[in-house]
Structures are given as structure tokens and as C-alpha cells.
Amino acid sequence: MFRHKGKSRTLKHNLQLAACLAFVAGIVNVCGFFSLQILTTNVTGHFAHFADEAAKANYTAAWLSVAYVAAFFAGAFFSTMVTEVVSRRSGRLVYTVPIFIEITLLLFIALLNNRIVVLHAHVVACALLFAMGLQNALVTHVSSAVVRTTHLTGLFTDLGIELAQLFFYKKPEQKHRLTGAIKLHFTIVAFFFLGCITGGYVFSSWKIKTLLLAVICLIIAALYDGLKFGVVRLKRKYRRGAAMRPGRYLYSTRRPPQT
Template structure:
């Protein structure tokens, strides 16, 4: 699901990556909100608060919301930069790089909270927004702008449009494609919601606090590991089938010569 790109990418690949990453985003969003009372997967609310402070001439208090916005932006930039920088290397799965950075930051925040007291929560919020910007960027690039997993505003907008299109089969004849995109968006919304429930239960119910981020990191790492193993198996099968076909062709040629 992390390797297929362009025309080789199918609905199944997008569904797999959408469910994993939207679930992770749901966990991170709830954990960040319960820990710091701030949204950590999108910047819409932060932008509104920043504008409010500017309008009230409270420029200094609005600076922190500007930092939140810039952190998300920088995460998106960093992810895209890494992908563009290394995409020429065909042996390297470039989309794994930002995903691994996301895992490291999630693990680092959780471990840090166990060892030290968090005196600068705004720094942690910026880091969470940074990795969500990274995630949203690389999943957008890998899916050719079809999948976004860190916020739901655009998803509900697109879902409403596509549901209305189903009522007009005369003007929207590509019903199969519309149904596939609806299915994809429903999966993202459901797994974001499910991730939020699990994250809230782990944070409050089991009292894991910021250690809940370790769970999100594990989910992402397992999906990366599974994807790599699965790709290796498929690649080995293709090599085996190719060699077997080559041997069969050689046998046929030798028989023809005889």
C-alpha cells in the first residue's frame, strides 16, 4: 500500500493506507486534545483563533497559533521535500521515510513524557502538528491527491457532493467510480472516529496519558513492516514464476531443435 504509485495504484491500495493512517490520525488527535486541549491534526481552528487575536490587536497571544499553522505547513513541506529528493532512487521506497520520522517523533514524545515533566506543551503540540502535516502530505502524494487522513472538513464536503451525484445518473454516468470514492471517504471517516475512540479509552480509561502515542506508532510501524514483507513475498513469487517460464521455454526450444 506504500509502494504502488500512479496507474498501478488501485482502490484496494488506497483503502488500506487510508484505514491505517486515518486511525493513527484519530488516535493522535484525541491524545493531543486530552493532553493539551488543542487540536493536533489540522489548522482550521488555529487559523480562526489567530485571526481573532489579530483582530483584537493581541498579536503576542496570537503568535502561538501562527506557530501551530507553520508547524503543520513545515511538516507538509518536509515530507514532500524528502520524497522529491530521493524519488530518483528506484530501490528506495521514499514514502517510508516520512512515515518512519512520524513514528520516531511519536515514540520520542511518549518516552519524554515518562522521564521529564512537560514544561513547554506548545512545543509538543507543534511536533504533533508537524508529523500530521507530514502524514497528510505523503498520503496525498502517494494516492495522487485522492486520500487525506488528518481532517474531515473536506471529506464531508466531497462526500456530500458525491452522494448527490448518485441521484443524477443521466449527468454522472461514472457511477462505479463515484461509489468507490464514497466507499473510500466513509472508510476514512469511520477509522478516524474509531481511532479517536480507542485513543480516548487508552488515554483516560487505561490512564496511559501520552503513552497512547506509542500505540499509534506501533500501528504505523506494523503496517510498514507488513507492507514490506508482503512486497518481498510478491517479488519473490514473480521471480520464481519468471524463472519457471524461462526454463519451460528453453525446454520447448531444445525439443524443437531435436
């Protein structure tokens, strides 16, 4: 899900990545809006809010909108910096570190007292926006810009384009590409909504601790990815070991290479 990149990456890998992280983004979106009344998964609305407050000469509120945008940007920048630095030292940990940082940040916020969350709403909002910027950059990097999970505007645009193109592109390879893209974008939209609905129901009882659901999803995804990668490595080692055993030609119909 996280480790495959480039030509080795398939639609299945992208669907797994999209489903998990879009669900997480949906939960964060609801938690941020319900507890803080602030958008915490995208920055489009903050630009409009900045213009509105600046026109009213409410410069403090206007600059808060700038801070929210900067927090999302900082998360994306930090995620990419960490990915590039870690990739030069250990390829196995390249995507584990950003995910661990996101888990730690969301867990810390989830364990805060509700009174503290309200008193420091702007700081908490910036922390959530930082986490979502980090996630969006990570997903973009892993999927080579195929998957985006924190906002839906572009996804609905892509879905509209691809559904319209189905009426005009009839070649098998074109249909295959379009149906794959539609399936991926629909999965992101569906799981983002599912995360919002789940988070909305749970929030009435758990409040900000609803973020623990997002933390659990990220931990499961990281463990699944790590275990699956470990199993693949063990299989490869076993095959290499079997191929190098002295008696491997004993029951083979092929002759061993002449030395």
C-alpha cells in the same frame, strides 16, 4: 499500500492506506487535544484563533497560532523534499523514510514524562502538527491526492456531493466511480472516529503514551507493506527463473522459437 502509484494503484490500496493512517490521525487528534488543549491534526481552527487573539492584542498567543500553522506546513514540505530526494537514489525506500521519521517523532513524544509535556505544551503541539503535516503530504503524494487523513471538513463535503450525484448519474461506470469514492471517504471518516474513540478510552490510563498505539499501527503498516512487496518480488524472480530454464519446452505443446 505505500508502494503502488499511478495506474497500478487500486481502490483496495487506497482503502488500506486510508483506514490505517486515518486511525493514526484520530489517535493523535485526541492526544493533542486532551493533553495540550490544542488542535494537532489540522490548522483551520488556528487561523480563527490567530484572528481572535490579534483582535484582543494578545500578540504572543496570536503568534503561537502562526507557529502551529508553520509546523504543519513544515511537515508537509519536509515530507515532499525527503520523498523527492530519496526517489532519485532508491525507489524502494521512497516512502519508508517519511514513515520512519513519523514513527520516531511520535515515539519520542509518547515516551516523554507527562510533566514535561505540560511544561512544553507548545513545542509538543508543534511536533505533533509537524508529524501530521508530514503524514498528510505523504498520503497525498502516494494516492495522487485521492486520500487525505488528518481532517474531515473536505471529506464531508465530498461525501455530500457524491451521495447527491448518485440520484442523477445512472450509467454503470459513473455509479462504479461514485460508489468507490463514497466507500473511500466513508472509510476515512469511520477510522478517524474510531481512532478518536480508541484514543479517548486509552488516554484516561495511558495519557500521552496513548501515541504508542499510533506508533504500533504505523510499524505494522510499514512491515506489512515491506513483506508484501518482498513476496511479490520473489514471485517475479521465480517466474523469470522458470521461464529461462533450458528444459521449459520439454512438456509443452508449443515449439521453441527457431534460431
